[in-house]
Amino acid sequence: MDRLELHPKGASRALIIGTVAYDDIITPYGKGEWLLGGAGSYGALAASYFAPAALVGVVGYDFKKDDLERFRKRGIDIEGIQHNPNEKTFYWKGRYRDDFVGRDTLALDLNAFESFKPVIPEAYKNSQYVMIGAVDPDLQARFIDQLGQAERFIVLDTIDKWVDQKRDQLLEVLKKVSLFLLNDDEVRLLMDDSSTVRAGKRLCEIGPEYVLVKKGEHGLLLFSKQGMFALPAFPVEELRDPTGAGDSFAGAIVGALASMGRRDLPALRKALVYASAVASMTVEGFSCSRLEQLGIDAIQQRYEELLAMTQL
């Protein structure tokens, strides 16, 4: 399996739509406050290693210039980040339990995100590779409505809250996407089915071209009409902070596909190995500290390690 050419000349844009946030994170190994976070941030940072990335989101009056600079340093186009002078930035505080068996949300303030009227800049509207983070399905639908009619590959993420509270809207919006991401519990809940495998197959029949069940440290299971694909996660020895693992995974998928300019199943499988490599490195650092400092060589090396340990 050939390496991907990262950031090839003329690569398509990876458009990342999602929250830009401040996180307070408590893990068994340490804690931090006012950390750059949010699905949009993790997604854009991850995508930026593969292709030109652009980020759409909103920040409040408390958002630090230094943090905007972190996106710019990674070459991310931030023209699509709105600034709300009257509200604070989206804020999340969470605590991971011992051995990372679960996490508790201690605070969640939508702040500037609550009144967010998404405007996708004209220049982005024909983006072919798009990630939409796990926000309210109604909002996700409004994002999609603004995108042009170009052949596009939309990766959509969700969380259990929306499966539970906005099931119908979610089932509606996911018909418009190419790749739908969710976890074990969520796919069973959404399809009201005790079998993850049967639920994944059924969801694929009624919805998107690809359904991907994220299993964290246990890897992923991809469903498509052409069959299943299973990939183990890279075995991380020392988990530091799982925050953003799924978001950097999603962003890297979009980035990798954009760098290839392809959306077929072999390309997607390759993108998933790259995305798993990136996610495994994200969780080795606190907040997005490691993700932000990955070199292209480090990503290629982890990719090859993951291939070596999964391919016969």
Place this chain on the structure above:
Amino acid sequence: MDRLELHPKGASRALIIGTVAYDDIITPYGKGEWLLGGAGSYGALAASYFAPAALVGVVGYDFKKDDLERFRKRGIDIEGIQHNPNEKTFYWKGRYRDDFVGRDTLALDLNAFESFKPVIPEAYKNSQYVMIGAVDPDLQARFIDQLGQAERFIVLDTIDKWVDQKRDQLLEVLKKVSLFLLNDDEVRLLMDDSSTVRAGKRLCEIGPEYVLVKKGEHGLLLFSKQGMFALPAFPVEELRDPTGAGDSFAGAIVGALASMGRRDLPALRKALVYASAVASMTVEGFSCSRLEQLGIDAIQQRYEELLAMTQL
């Protein structure tokens, strides 16, 4: 990846040592009584598809001739099954919880197994491919002592009980084996380490050539000094009865290696794909009903399906 020639002429013997039992099993989908069970039974049935298999164990006066016949039908040499006229056969009763998230042992009577003095028939002593089921490490050591000094590949299984109660003996016996099988919780408990990955690597340093962490529906993680290997499980749509999954997995590894006459890492990786295929089919039936009726074609087909969904 080539298919394995199953049961090639002149294949080495797969020697399976373990319990032969009667199980009462209750699952969310059904229940059954006096079902043929035990690690030895599942292991030998699985191995028998790959190479000539021989079974060492003990049964009591209540063991049915029809059940011995089931081994013979699969061509399994049962010369090594002792008959205790004074005791009943090893008996286990278990109930799986909803969605198979765990199981409770409702009864466990060692019966004939309690006074079992293992005698490995002379003809088996130079067997090169050996599975030893999850019994008391002291007993496992006595089995190994009876084996000849031939270059041999011993696969050893355990359960949490022995990790907890006979840690030192287990650490001693596993130095004598080639491949040690245990699950996530057990490897962390044994190595007193919160990280499965670090625990697996450390165990590999002090113990057997290969350490394999079984993760059930999430597949497996193999540790060796040559690096890690990860394989997802075949995604089973309808789990019927997980009993014997690990035992048929272990038996199939030994059988597949015996059929190849090899013990190197590439051979082991291939054997693990076959063993995962067999285990995934075992759990699609109740007790060993499906395992016992697998055709060679069905195994080859499942093997190729698993390869197709895991290999790029």
